Structure formats: C-alpha cells, structure tokens
Amino acid sequence: MKKAxxxxxxxxxxxxxxxxxxxxGTIGTAWGINRTMAQVHAxxxxxxxxxxxxxxxxxxxxxxGNAHKNLRDLVSWGLIRSVVRKGERKEYxxxxxxxxxxxxxxxxxxxxxxxxxxxxxxxxxxxxxxxLRGAEAAAFNKQIKDLSDFLELADNVIxxxxxxxxxxxxxxxxxxxx
Amino acid sequence: MKKAxxxxxxxxxxxxxxxxxxxxGTIGTAWGINRTMAQVHAxxxxxxxxxxxxxxxxxxxxxxGNAHKNLRDLVSWGLIRSVVRKGERKEYxxxxxxxxxxxxxxxxxxxxxxxxxxxxxxxxxxxxxxxLRGAEAAAFNKQIKDLSDFLELADNVIxxxxxxxxxxxxxxxxxxxx
DNA sequence: ACCAAGTTTCAGAAAATACTGAAACTACAA
DNA sequence: TTGTAGTTTCAGTATTTTCTGAAACTTGGT
Numbered sequence: 197m198k199k200a201x202x203x204x205x206x207x208x209x210x211x212x213x214x215x216x217x218x219x220x221g222t223i224g225t226a227w228g229i230n231r232t233m234a235q236v237h238a239x240x241x242x243x244x245x246x247x248x249x250x251x252x253x254x255x256x257x258x259x260x261g262n263a264h265k266n267l268r269d270l271v272s273w274g275l276i277r278s279v280v281r282k283g284e285r286k287e288y289x290x291x292x293x294x295x296x297x298x299x300x301x302x303x304x305x306x307x308x309x310x311x312x313x314x315x316x317x318x319x320x321x322x323x324x325x326x327x328l329r330g331a332e333a334a335a336f337n338k339q340i341k342d343l344s345d346f347l348e349l350a351d352n353v354i355x356x357x358x359x360x361x362x363x364x365x366x367x368x369x370x371x372x373x374x
Numbered sequence: 375m376k377k378a379x380x381x382x383x384x385x386x387x388x389x390x391x392x393x394x395x396x397x398x399g400t401i402g403t404a405w406g407i408n409r410t411m412a413q414v415h416a417x418x419x420x421x422x423x424x425x426x427x428x429x430x431x432x433x434x435x436x437x438x439g440n441a442h443k444n445l446r447d448l449v450s451w452g453l454i455r456s457v458v459r460k461g462e463r464k465e466y467x468x469x470x471x472x473x474x475x476x477x478x479x480x481x482x483x484x485x486x487x488x489x490x491x492x493x494x495x496x497x498x499x500x501x502x503x504x505x506l507r508g509a510e511a512a513a514f515n516k517q518i519k520d521l522s523d524f525l526e527l528a529d530n531v532i533x534x535x536x537x538x539x540x541x542x543x544x545x546x547x548x549x550x551x552x
Numbered sequence: 553a554c555c556a557a558g559t560t561t562c563a564g565a566a567a568a569t570a571c572t573g574a575a576a577c578t579a580c581a582a
Numbered sequence: 583t584t585g586t587a588g589t590t591t592c593a594g595t596a597t598t599t600t601c602t603g604a605a606a607c608t609t610g611g612t
Contacts, residue, residue: 205506209514212502216518219495226488228406230600242517244510249559259602264560285558285610293517295524310404317397324390328383332422336387339420339471340394346473353547366527373530408570427589437572442590463580463588 213242217256232258233266240276240291241298248288274301296362303358311351318344391420395434410436411444418454418469419476426466452479474540481536489529496522 217238224234235256240247247255253263267289270276275298276291292298322344325337357365395416402412413434418425425433431441445467448454453476454469470476496518503515535543 205508205511209503209506209508209511212499213514215502216495216499219492219499223488223492223495226491232600242514244513260559261561261603262601265601268560285556287559295520299524299528310401313404314397314401317394317401321390321394321397324393325387328387330383330387333383333387335422336391336420342473346477349544349547350477352551356551369527369531373534410570438589439573439591440571443571446590463586465589 213239216242230266230269232256232262233269236263236266237270237275237291240270240289241293243291246279246281246288246290248286252289273305294362296366300358303354307351307354307358311347311354315344315347315351318347391417394420408444408447410434410440411447414441414444415448415453415469418448418467419471421469424457424459424466424468426464430467451483472540474544478536481532485529485532485536489525489532493522493525493529496525 217235220238221231221235224237225231236252239252239255249260249263249267252258252267253260256263267276267278270291271278271289274292276289279288279290280286281288292301318340322337322340325333325340328334328337395413398416399409399413402415403409414430417430417433427438427441427445430436430445431438434441445454445456448469449456449467452470454467457466457468458464459466470479500515500518500522503511503518506512506515
C-alpha cells in the first residue's frame with residue numbers, strides 16, 4: 197500500500213478546483229450568464245493569489261480577446277477588481293470573495309440592468325391604456341398595473357436587502373424560517 | 375376636430391398589447407428566457423379569452439412547431455394550462471394571471487432547475503477537498519462551503535416564500551421596508 | 553525617438569440556440 | 583375502415599451569441 201503523499205493532496209485540490217470551474221460555468225449558463233464569464237469568476241474566487249490575464253488564458257485555454265472581454269465585464273459588474281502591483285506594468289485581478297457581498301452586488305446589478313427597463317416598459321403600457329373605455333381595456337390595464345406594482349415592491353425589497361449588512365440579514369433569515 | 379370613436383380605443387388597446395408583448399419578449403431575453411416563450415406568455419396573461427395554437431401563431435407570426443414547443447414549455451413551468459372545451463378537439467390555453475402566483479411558480483421552478491444542481495455541484499467539490507492538508511486547500515474548502523451554506527439558506531428562504539400567501543407576504547414586505 | 557510589454561479592438565469563424573415547414577402520428581366520428 | 587382535425591416530431595436552416603487571433607494602440611523606460 198502506497199503512503200499518502202503531499203503531492204496527492206495538491207493534485208486533488210487542483211482537480212477539485214477545475215471541477216468547480218467547469219460546474220460553475222454550466223450553472224452560470226443555466227442562469228443566463230456567459231459560460232466563460234462564470235468560469236473566470238469561479239477561477240478568481242478560488243484563487244490563492246492575484247491572477248494575470250495570461251494565467252487565466254492558460255488555465256481556461258481561451259484566447260486573449262475572450263479573456264479580456266470577460267474580465268472587463270466582471271469588473272463592470274463589480275465582481276472583480278484589477279490591481280497593479282507597484283513596479284509592474286501587468287494588470288492582475290482579484291475577486292470579491294465574501295459571499296454576502298457577492299450576492300448584494302449581483303442583486304444590485306440585475307436590478308439595475310433588468311428590472312428597471314421592465315418597469316419603464318410596463319409604466320409606458322399602463323399609461324397608454326389608462327382611461328380607455330370597455331371591459332377588455334380595463335382588464336388589460338389592471339393586469340399591467342398589477343405587474344407594475346408587484347415589480348415596484350420587489351424592487352424596493354431588493355434595494356433594501358442589497359444595502360443591508362450580512363450580520364443583520366442572516367440571523368433575520370434564520371428567524372424567518374422558523 | 376374629430377370626435378373620439380369607440381374604434382380608436384380598440385385600436386389603442388391592440389397596439390398597447392402588441393407593445394407589451396414585444397417589450398416582455400425583450401425583457402425575457404435579458405432574464406435568460408427565450409424571446410418567443412416570453413411573448414407567448416405575455417400574450418396569454420393579457421388575453422381576454424382562451425387562445426388556440428393557431429391564434430398564437432397568427433398573432434406572433436410564428437410557425438406551428440415554434441408555437442407548439444413554447445406552449446409545452448410554459449405548461450411544464452406551470453405558467454399556463456391547456457383547456458379542452460367540451461365538444462371540441464382543439465386545445466386552448468390560459469395563463470395563470472395572478473401576479474403573486476406567477477411569481478411563486480417562477481421561484482419554485484428556478485429553484486428546482488437552477489439552484490438544486492448548483493448545490494449538488496458545490497457539495498461534491500466540498501466533499502472532495504474536505505480534510506486535505508495545506509493552507510490553500512483549507513481556503514478553497516472554506517470558500518466552497520461558504521457558497522454552499524449561503525445557497526442552502528437562500529434555498530430555504532425561497533421555498534418558504536413560494537409557499538406563502540400573498541395576503542401574508544405583501545403586508546409583511548411593506549413593513550420590512552419601513 | 554524608439555523599443556518592449558502590455559492592453560484593446562474587431563473582422564471573420566465557430567458554436568450554440570431558436571425556428572420553420574412538412575411529414576408522421578393520434579384519436580375520434582362517419 | 584377511412585377521413586378529418588388536430589398534435590407532435592425533427593431534419594435542415596436561420597439567427598444570435600461567443601470566440602479567436604492578429605493588428606492597432608498605449609505607456610513607460612532607455
């Protein structure tokens with residue numbers, strides 16, 4: 197029987213991380229997020245150190261253009277930030293690793309990018325049919341208004357949650373579950 | 375100056391509904407949902423009566439195959455149901471119009487389709503790296519565990535919300551906002 | 553001014569996704 | 583049975599999204 201080697205642990209870790217990156221990519225896809233973006237994110241939240249564009253290209257076997265684009269997108273979401281080590285020209289990246297903060301960032305961004313336009317569209321439709329005669333028009337207007345009101349409530353709740361501290365929300369959630 | 379005609383109201387309504395269908399399609403796309411599926415849904419939640427496959431094909435100018443597929447998908451989500459009028463062979467469709475119920479259905483389905491696989495993947499990764507030696511392995515394992523714990527908490531909260539009555543949750547949300 | 557290291561852009565290629573239309577299928581009614 | 587009204591399937595096509603790789607650009611050092 198072979199003895200367990202330190203190298204075995206290292207290999208297991210690398211494999212597990214690879215597995216995580218792959219899985220996170222698949223999950224991202226199901227959530228409507230670009231696979232590569234999810235993989236880059238997965239790589240960075242499990243990175244022990246800052247990573248350069250070249251390391252990411254290497255790890256994921258992707259082109260420079262692809263790596264570049266997805267890194268920029270992640271930066272624009274606020275999920276990662278770029279760091280320049282003094283004396284070096286190369287850019288490095290690091291992810292926000294705190295899960296609660298990640299969650300709040302995603303909430304805020306999805307709200308901004310996805311809920312806002314929806315609300316605007318609904319309000320436009322509601323305005324156009326306000327005061328039209330006929331039962332059908334009234335029913336349509338009510339349906340739109342219901343959707344719009346609901347979205348507004350949800351929007352407010354999300355805003356409030358995304359501004360809260362983990363230390364307040366988590367115990368609160370646990371209490372809610374009881 | 376022309377007098378307002380009943381026909382004007384009807385035209386305005388049809389146009390507004392068309393606008394809503396288009397916008398909902400775009401919004402759906404941003405949310406990672408197939409455009410046609412979102413449009414069919416929009417059509418049905420604002421329909422005064424049951425609609426047949428042919429009417430939907432006609433309204434959206436889409437093929438039978440496409441209409442069929444998206445109707446089936448919506449049925450499998452539970453967002454619409456098919457109705458057979460007695461004495462008729464044709465299938466008709468109607469949507470769940472109550473916004474709170476719609477929301478709960480979507481929560482439950484996304485949880486089932488998207489959160490469950492994510493949790494399974496995370497647990498697998500956590501298991502593989504539990505007890506590995508070295509600081510990096512410990513950090514990796516902790517990060518995965520944090521993600522996994524958070525997802526589990528979120529899962530429980532979503533489950534609880536999706537089982538609640540609107541009459542309990544909405545006042546509660548309003549109080550939360552204060 | 554010029555070079556070297558690095559970043560950004562973007563046209564074309566590849567891959568993923570969605571759609572069409574027609575044929576196959578199902579089930580009821582004459 | 584046979585015909586008919588309707589549903590389902592699916593191979594091929596179209597569209598959309600993502601990716602590549604190389605050229606253009608930027609910036610700091612000599």
